[in-house]
Amino acid sequence: MTSRASWIPYALIAPAVLFLAAFFIVPLVQTIWLSFSSEEGVGLANYARMAGDLNFSLAIRNTFLLTAIVVPLQVALALLMAVMLTKIERGRDLVLWVLTIPLGISDLAAGLAWLAILQNTGYLNSALYGLGLIPGPTGWLTQETPVALFIGIVLAELWRATAIVLVIVVAGIQLIPKEFAEAAEIFGARPWTRFRKITLPLLKPSLQSALILRTVLAFEVFAVVYALGGTNFPVLAGEAYTWQNINQNYGVAAAYAVLIMAISLAATALYLSILRVRPEQQP
Amino acid sequence: MTATGITTPRPAPTSGIAVPSARRFLLWTGIVVLLIWVLLPIYFVALGAFGGRLGVFRWPKSIWPTDVSVAPMMQFLGIEGVFSALINSLIAAGLTVLFSVLLGAPAGYALARYAFRGQTAFRLMVLLTRAFPLAILALPLTVSFIRFGLYDTPFGVSLIHTVLALPFAVLVTQSLFMGIPREYEEAAWVFGCTRLQAFMKVVLPLALPGLAATAIFAFVISWNEVFAASILTVRERTLTAYLLKVLSESPLHYRFAGGFILIIPSVLFIFAVRRYLFAVWGIASK
Amino acid sequence: MQSATLRAVAVAAVVFGSLTAAKAQDTIFYSTQLRPIEEATKVREVLLKGVPGKVTYVVDEPPAFAVRLKAETQAGKRTISLVGALHGELQPHVPDDLQPIEDVAAKVSNLGIPANLMQLGKLGTDKQQYIPWMQATYIMVANKQALQYLPAGADINALTYEQLQQWAKAIADRTGQRRLGWPAGPTGLMARFFQGYFYPSFTGGVVTPFKSADAEAGWNMMKQLWTVSSPNSTSYNFMQEPLLGGEIWIAWDHVARVKEALEAQPDQFVTFPAPAGPKGRGYMPVIAGLAIPKDAPNHDGAVAVIQHLTKPETQIKTAQEVGFFPVVKAELPADLSPGVKLLSSAVSATQNAKDAVVSLLPVGLGAKGGEFNKVYMDTFQRIVQRNEPVKAVLEDQAKVLDTLMKQTGAPCWAPDKPSQGACIVD
Numbered sequence: 001m002t003s004r005a006s007w008i009p010y011a012l013i014a015p016a017v018l019f020l021a022a023f024f025i026v027p028l029v030q031t032i033w034l035s036f037s038s039e040e041g042v043g044l045a046n047y048a049r050m051a052g053d054l055n056f057s058l059a060i061r062n063t064f065l066l067t068a069i070v071v072p073l074q075v076a077l078a079l080l081m082a083v084m085l086t087k088i089e090r091g092r093d094l095v096l097w098v099l100t101i102p103l104g105i106s107d108l109a110a111g112l113a114w115l116a117i118l119q120n121t122g123y124l125n126s127a128l129y130g131l132g133l134i135p136g137p138t139g140w141l142t143q144e145t146p147v148a149l150f151i152g153i154v155l156a157e158l159w160r161a162t163a164i165v166l167v168i169v170v171a172g173i174q175l176i177p178k179e180f181a182e183a184a185e186i187f188g189a190r191p192w193t194r195f196r197k198i199t200l201p202l203l204k205p206s207l208q209s210a211l212i213l214r215t216v217l218a219f220e221v222f223a224v225v226y227a228l229g230g231t232n233f234p235v236l237a238g239e240a241y242t243w244q245n246i247n248q249n250y251g252v253a254a255a256y257a258v259l260i261m262a263i264s265l266a267a268t269a270l271y272l273s274i275l276r277v278r279p280e281q282q283p
Numbered sequence: 284m285t286a287t288g289i290t291t292p293r294p295a296p297t298s299g300i301a302v303p304s305a306r307r308f309l310l311w312t313g314i315v316v317l318l319i320w321v322l323l324p325i326y327f328v329a330l331g332a333f334g335g336r337l338g339v340f341r342w343p344k345s346i347w348p349t350d351v352s353v354a355p356m357m358q359f360l361g362i363e364g365v366f367s368a369l370i371n372s373l374i375a376a377g378l379t380v381l382f383s384v385l386l387g388a389p390a391g392y393a394l395a396r397y398a399f400r401g402q403t404a405f406r407l408m409v410l411l412t413r414a415f416p417l418a419i420l421a422l423p424l425t426v427s428f429i430r431f432g433l434y435d436t437p438f439g440v441s442l443i444h445t446v447l448a449l450p451f452a453v454l455v456t457q458s459l460f461m462g463i464p465r466e467y468e469e470a471a472w473v474f475g476c477t478r479l480q481a482f483m484k485v486v487l488p489l490a491l492p493g494l495a496a497t498a499i500f501a502f503v504i505s506w507n508e509v510f511a512a513s514i515l516t517v518r519e520r521t522l523t524a525y526l527l528k529v530l531s532e533s534p535l536h537y538r539f540a541g542g543f544i545l546i547i548p549s550v551l552f553i554f555a556v557r558r559y560l561f562a563v564w565g566i567a568s569k
Numbered sequence: 570m571q572s573a574t575l576r577a578v579a580v581a582a583v584v585f586g587s588l589t590a591a592k593a594q595d596t597i598f599y600s601t602q603l604r605p606i607e608e609a610t611k612v613r614e615v616l617l618k619g620v621p622g623k624v625t626y627v628v629d630e631p632p633a634f635a636v637r638l639k640a641e642t643q644a645g646k647r648t649i650s651l652v653g654a655l656h657g658e659l660q661p662h663v664p665d666d667l668q669p670i671e672d673v674a675a676k677v678s679n680l681g682i683p684a685n686l687m688q689l690g691k692l693g694t695d696k697q698q699y700i701p702w703m704q705a706t707y708i709m710v711a712n713k714q715a716l717q718y719l720p721a722g723a724d725i726n727a728l729t730y731e732q733l734q735q736w737a738k739a740i741a742d743r744t745g746q747r748r749l750g751w752p753a754g755p756t757g758l759m760a761r762f763f764q765g766y767f768y769p770s771f772t773g774g775v776v777t778p779f780k781s782a783d784a785e786a787g788w789n790m791m792k793q794l795w796t797v798s799s800p801n802s803t804s805y806n807f808m809q810e811p812l813l814g815g816e817i818w819i820a821w822d823h824v825a826r827v828k829e830a831l832e833a834q835p836d837q838f839v840t841f842p843a844p845a846g847p848k849g850r851g852y853m854p855v856i857a858g859l860a861i862p863k864d865a866p867n868h869d870g871a872v873a874v875i876q877h878l879t880k881p882e883t884q885i886k887t888a889q890e891v892g893f894f895p896v897v898k899a900e901l902p903a904d905l906s907p908g909v910k911l912l913s914s915a916v917s918a919t920q921n922a923k924d925a926v927v928s929l930l931p932v933g934l935g936a937k938g939g940e941f942n943k944v945y946m947d948t949f950q951r952i953v954q955r956n957e958p959v960k961a962v963l964e965d966q967a968k969v970l971d972t973l974m975k976q977t978g979a980p981c982w983a984p985d986k987p988s989q990g991a992c993i994v995d
Contacts, residue, residue: 006397006399008393008397008478009393009396009397009399009402010393010399010401012389012390012392012393012397013389013390013393013394013405015385015386015389015390016386016387016389016390016409016449016453017390017405017408019382019386019445019446019449020408020409020412020446020449023420023424023442023443023445023446024412024420024446026427027420027421027422027423027424027427028420030423030424030427031420031422031423033423034422034423039976054947054950054951054955080313081317084310084313084314084317087310088310088311088314093557095314095318096557097553097554097557098318098321098322099317099318099321100553100557101321101322101325101549101550101553102321103503103549103553104503104507104548104549104550104552104553105507105545105546105549106506106507106508106509106523106545106549107507107509108507108509108523108526108527108542108545109328109507109542109545109546109549110324111542112328112538112539112541112542112545113324113325113327113328113542113546114324115535115538115539116324116327116328116330116331116539116542117323117324117327119535120801120814120816121339121340121341121342121343121344121814121816122327122344123327123344123346125343126342126343126344126345126346129342129343130343135745136342136746137342137814137816139799139800139801139804141801141804142800142801142803142804143800143803143954144800145800159320159321159324212413213413216413220510222509222510223509223510223527226527226755229804230754230755230803230804231754231755231803232803232804237510240422241510241513244422244514245513245514246939247939247940247943248636248937248939248940249940250422250425253422254422254423257420257422339810340810340813340814342814342815362606362610363609363610363613364606517629517633518627529605529606533605533606533607534607534807534810534829535810537606
């Protein structure tokens with residue numbers, strides 16, 4: 001399949017390597033360095049400042065909670081969508097297109113779209129009012145309604161980022177040889193059993209990619225939260241942004257960045273070891 | 284994408300058995316619910332964008348487009364800064380496309396066609412970038428960008444956006460080239476083409492649709508990125524960065540207009556690449 | 570490391586600013602005021618109309634403004650010809666970045682700018698550093714529907730914090746909705762409430778008495794107030810929107826940020842001064858000035874803009890368009906729009922209140938202004954929203970405040986007593 005080694009492949013990858021070294025490796029090292037240096041010299045001052053901030057523990061808790069709830073829900077919803085898609089024949093292209101539209105929508109725009117629905121005089125309240133469930137405009141996105149605010153953010157995240165999981169899962173399902181399903185059917189396996197015993201295990205590589213990607217992105221979540229709840233729901237990336245742009249303290253911002261990186265790496269490693277994909281399972 | 288041998292974009296039906304009509308009804312109900320779930324928020328933000336200042340305060344709101352007009356949207360587009368931010372976003376996204384294809388495609392080709400020492404290390408580095416919240420790296424990049432005069436330019440923004448799009452471009456083009464039988468190229472060599480000629484005449488035409496899809500994805504990645512763009516620019520903001528900064532001090536109807544402007548290109552892009560979506564991701568997630 | 574970074578950021582901003590913005594005869598007018606898009610549009614399209622030559626109006630947030638002005642000086646490359654900023658934001662740029670403008674002061678001397686304002690414009694030196702541009706302050710606005718719940722015997726123009734609390738409580742009890750609102754959202758000006766109204770009213774200072782017994786009593790009052798305030802307050806940036814929407818019946822905010830509501834429905838609202846505490850009626854005048862940086866590329870253009878903006882007609886237009894009031898002698902016309910009339914009546918009631926305690930905007934904090942505001946907002950969040958013990962939080966935050974003041978070396982400003990060296994917490 002591949003030819004003998006020569007200088008050609010190195011010449012071909014060289015630009016990409018140099019580029020990644022300059023704009024990925026170097027800033028990575030710089031971020032780590034910046035996070036350890038402050039006005040008092042090199043040390044943990046920025047980390048102490050970060051950990052001592054009143055929003056720190058909240059941001060950690062919120063980010064983890066959001067990731068733990070949103071990512072599994074997204075995978076479940078995407079699997080449901082994918083299975084439904086395999087069942088329809090006419091109009092599949094159109095349905096697929098609509099379901100994947102959020103793929104191209106930025107988190108900022110998604111936050112704004114959900115703000116239109118969830119704000120005090122928004123469409124949700126108008127509907128509830130029309131049904132006689134609430135007496136007038138009601139706030140759902142305030143600090144005093146943390147549960148409602150959280151649900152609002154979860155909904156917006158589900159709406160925005162399920163599409164990427166859907167695409168990966170649908171692509172994975174296509175790769176499953178259909179003989180498997182046919183064989184199972186001949187042996188009388190019920191649809192749920194077929195799904196559990198055949199589809200799901202064979203989807204493992206796809207699910208692994210989807211989980212890693214979504215989890216890393218979930219730890220970076222920021223614009224949706226900012227658009228919906230302002231500072232009512234602190235998250236890690238939002239704190240990094242605030243320290244950088246509003247408080248103008250780059251050291252503490254870098255400390256947050258390093259923390260987010262560490263968490264993302266740990267999560268990736270965890271997924272890789274839990275969902276180990278054996279070569280023979282590669283579809 | 285026709286003769287490439289890559290998986291077809293249409294999912295194969297898992298069984299030939301007809302779905303009973305009761306279940307068929309349930310299925311379509313579910314699908315309609317899902318379609319509404321996706322489309323409704325977009326519709327509402329459009330109502331907000333065209334409803335103007337008073338529309339935002341109306342209570343209770345009607346879900347029908349009563350008294351909407353294009354005036355609020357035109358007013359929004361007329362605000363100083365919006366138009367130049369739009370141009371900056373287009374420049375940054377265009378450059379991101381250019382860089383990620385120019386850097387990513389050769390690397391993808393190398394991974395697909397050659398076995399060489401360091402291949403695993405390279406692949407690992409590419410994969411590793413996906414495990415990092417890349418946008419965060421924009422913080423220290425401010426300093427070096429200043430030194431090299433890249434700060435506050437769409438060009439500088441496109442560099443970090445290329446870091447986001449490049450791993451994706453490498454992996455996709457790798458699978459793309461793997462799907463083009465090597466024999467085609469070898470045949471061209473037999474007929475006296477140089478390697479470059481063979482690539483240009485045989486491989487490239489076959490790979491073009493896939494490359495186009497890769498390019499559009501790179502475009503979307505750059506178009507939507509908020510964090511790095513707002514840190515790396517001060518005055519030459521991209522649209523997302525501009526909106527994040529300015530809209531926090533703006534009334535709601537402007538915010539909805541901004542959201543709507545951001546959504547429209549996405550919908551069109553996804554429509555343009557819908558046939559390649561699955562082929563592209565099916566391979567990239569391997 | 571950090572300040573080096575800041576400087577580097579700013580240098581870059583300068584270099585690119587010069588590439589993108591200026592052709593030779595442009596006058597770049599760089600301002601921290603009138604930032605929101607609607608206001609900035611009015612500056613460009615209405616207030617700067619009729620100035621000879623091309624003026625480019627650029628806005629930035631105060632910390633970025635400070636960094637950029639200093640960096641231009643350091644880089645020795647000036648792109649900005651004219652700056653517009655608050656008194657306290659201009660203070661740190663004397664003497665390094667600003668050009669004394671005695672000549673311009675002479676040119677505007679016949680406009681009737683009050684002597685005490687001109688004196689402020691010297692920023693503690695013996696030369697004119699800026700020309701007063703416009704003034705504003707913060708006021709209270711109430712929906713007329715709220716008036717029926719006003720506690721018996723309370724004079725709306727001489728409210729106390731207790732009466733405000735009783736009033737809002739009556740509204741909450743009778744209507745079932747908490748309708749007292751504050752701009753405590755991410756870009757709201759709530760920090761200014763604590764610095765210019767709350768602390769001066771309860772303690773007679775801002776920094777020095779930060780953790781005093783008076784401050785403690787004040788925060789306990791604030792907790793009471795919060796129980797009758799709208800829970801949405803932490804999302805409000807501008808009070809005009811919830812006022813117009815009817816969600817809020819009583820609000821405190823900057824005049825420019827309630828103006829739209831008063832303009833849209835002048836019959837629906839009344840305006841009045843902020844309440845008084847045990848030490849008086851805290852009140853923060855906001856004075857914006859126009860200054861010319863050293864080595865300005867277009868000094869003459871800048872002078873022309875200053876002369877244009879201080880003309881009585883322009884000053885009146887400024888009041889009408891953006892809700893900032895004249896600093897020159899300019900009779901606001903009788904046909905003033907009813908909304909602006911409402912604003913101006915509350916402003917003069919505030920200025921003429923017998924128990925007024927004038928509080929200036931923070932001075933000398935430079936790029937640390939964001940962290941200074943954070944101290945007050947963090948204190949508010951912890952005490953009022955998270956219900957942490959008042960004394961402990963004040964002790965904690967006082968340490969942060971102290972460190973900050975020592976880092977910047979900023980001396981005390983009114984109503985704190987003048988200090989030798991940095992202003993520290995007692």
